[in-house]
Amino acid sequence: MNLAIINFGSGNLHSVHKAFESVSSDLSNPYNIIVTNDPKEIQSADKIVLPGVGAFGDCKNAILNIEGLHASLEASVIKNKVPFMGICVGMQLLADLSYEFGTHSGFGWIPGEVRRITSPKEYKIPHMGWNEITFSDHKLFDNCEQGSDFYFVHSFYFQNQKNEHSIATTKYPAQITAAVCKENICGTQFHPEKSHINGKKIIHNFLEWKP
Amino acid sequence: MLKKRIIPCLDVDNGRVVKGVNFIDLIDAGDPVEQAIIYNAEGADELCFLDITASSDNRDTLLEVVKKTAENCFIPLTVGGGVRNLDDISRLLHFGADKVSINTAAVDNIDLVAEAANKYGSSTIVIAVDAKETAENQWKVFTHGGRKETNIDVVTYCNEVAKLGAGEILLTSMDRDGTKSGFDNKLLKAVTSKVNVPVIASGGVGNLSHLLDGILEGEASALLAASIFHFGEYSIGEVKRYLADNNIPVRI
Numbered sequence: 001m002n003l004a005i006i007n008f009g010s011g012n013l014h015s016v017h018k019a020f021e022s023v024s025s026d027l028s029n030p031y032n033i034i035v036t037n038d039p040k041e042i043q044s045a046d047k048i049v050l051p052g053v054g055a056f057g058d059c060k061n062a063i064l065n066i067e068g069l070h071a072s073l074e075a076s077v078i079k080n081k082v083p084f085m086g087i088c089v090g091m092q093l094l095a096d097l098s099y100e101f102g103t104h105s106g107f108g109w110i111p112g113e114v115r116r117i118t119s120p121k122e123y124k125i126p127h128m129g130w131n132e133i134t135f136s137d138h139k140l141f142d143n144c145e146q147g148s149d150f151y152f153v154h155s156f157y158f159q160n161q162k163n164e165h166s167i168a169t170t171k172y173p174a175q176i177t178a179a180v181c182k183e184n185i186c187g188t189q190f191h192p193e194k195s196h197i198n199g200k201k202i203i204h205n206f207l208e209w210k211p
Numbered sequence: 212m213l214k215k216r217i218i219p220c221l222d223v224d225n226g227r228v229v230k231g232v233n234f235i236d237l238i239d240a241g242d243p244v245e246q247a248i249i250y251n252a253e254g255a256d257e258l259c260f261l262d263i264t265a266s267s268d269n270r271d272t273l274l275e276v277v278k279k280t281a282e283n284c285f286i287p288l289t290v291g292g293g294v295r296n297l298d299d300i301s302r303l304l305h306f307g308a309d310k311v312s313i314n315t316a317a318v319d320n321i322d323l324v325a326e327a328a329n330k331y332g333s334s335t336i337v338i339a340v341d342a343k344e345t346a347e348n349q350w351k352v353f354t355h356g357g358r359k360e361t362n363i364d365v366v367t368y369c370n371e372v373a374k375l376g377a378g379e380i381l382l383t384s385m386d387r388d389g390t391k392s393g394f395d396n397k398l399l400k401a402v403t404s405k406v407n408v409p410v411i412a413s414g415g416v417g418n419l420s421h422l423l424d425g426i427l428e429g430e431a432s433a434l435l436a437a438s439i440f441h442f443g444e445y446s447i448g449e450v451k452r453y454l455a456d457n458n459i460p461v462r463i
Binding site for chain 1: 212213214215216224251256281282285287288304305306308329330332333335378379405407408410432433434435452462
């Protein structure tokens with residue numbers, strides 16, 4: 001089984017790679033984890049992870065600038081229903097639209113928009129640090145406890161058009177989507193690769209996920 | 212609720228942990244990777260490495276430390292010290308840092324803050340500020356590990372770097388660093404009340420109540436400490452239990 005972590009130059013690639021490798025090595029059938037932007041390798045992957053830090057528009061452009069990358073993602077995830085996980089901006093990219101530094105279109109895989117967090121003055125932006133989540137019944141949260149802490153760092157959030165696509169939320173102080181899912185496509189606003197034991201559980205569940 | 216973060220900081224010289232008193236008289240406190248693994252297991256919310264290696268020839272020893280730490284600790288890792296340009300940032304991220312802190316280079320060239328934030332994202336860029344009180348309630352930015360005074364006002368500077376895209380400010384009081392007499396909470400409050408990005412308090416922790424004061428009086432988002440953890444005076448768990456007993460939201 002191959003798991004492709006998409007490399008479009010995002011900063012925290014190494015962290016994501018090491019975390020998935022560590023969790024996978026404990027499985028009875030570990031994944032062959034590749035960090036790649038090669039359309040062929042992506043299309044032969046059994047699972048796909050899209051990490052992302054930085055501005056929405058920059059990440060989107062970086063993906064579009066790699067020939068065949070976006071098309072191969074669409075072919076795998078939309079057409080062939082390969083299980084997919086987006087992390088942070090990699091999750092926000094699933095939306096229709098983002099308002100971060102201008103207006104940018106997203107993949108449009110999960111309906112909704114990415115908007116700036118508006119919060120009272122005493123709430124610093126970015127929303128940075130460990131915050132607890134409330135989740136609905138989903139494979140991704142197997143063996144997790146309601147109210148467990150995950151590591152967030154973001155100034156924009158995914159406003160889902162349909163409530164059913166939001167599978168976890170946090171509060172800062174308004175309710176913010178912490179994880180999304182639609183069919184074979186999921187994503188987390190928090191960083192599972194930086195969320196210690198709780199984060200490893202999410203990665204483990206994604207590796208075992210059969211949507 | 213968002214938790215207040217406890218961040219043990221490891222000053223690293225030639226691949227070894229050291230902690231100075233007022234930035235001099237360094238004492239060896241051990242292997243950074245081993246220390247990082249212990250802090251990770253104890254429940255540290257993040258880790259911070261500060262490279263104080265004088266010669267740039269020896270800086271690569273830190274990259275190995277960063278790499279090994281990133282392979283073993285799945286919590287955010289900030290690395291700083293001697294970061295001059297985008298290449299330095301890129302290299303540290305490649306070896307496994309999640310955030311990079313910039314100090315002197317940002318003062319010398321303020322454009323670097325915006326360039327770095329645009330390229331790697333605000334969440335990746337921490338601006339480290341060494342502050343010293345030069346007149347009552349007035350703090351100036353110091354550079355070069357605290358050796359060089361500038362005429363820059365700390366609050367103005369913090370505001371500027373936040374506007375340029377810094378995701379976080381690591382604010383060290385030069386007056387308090389290594390003294391174990393508590394954070395400079397007036398300095399902290401001056402910055403946290405004016406700047407809209409998270410501020411990490413640094414410099415001066417000697418006991419548990421100092422940490423509580425940094426949150427209640429300084430209104431810091433995160434607390435950084437070195438020697439109280441290195442020399443086993445307090446464990447991360449003790450610190451968190453104490454803060455939790457005082458109604459501070461922490462991750463336990």
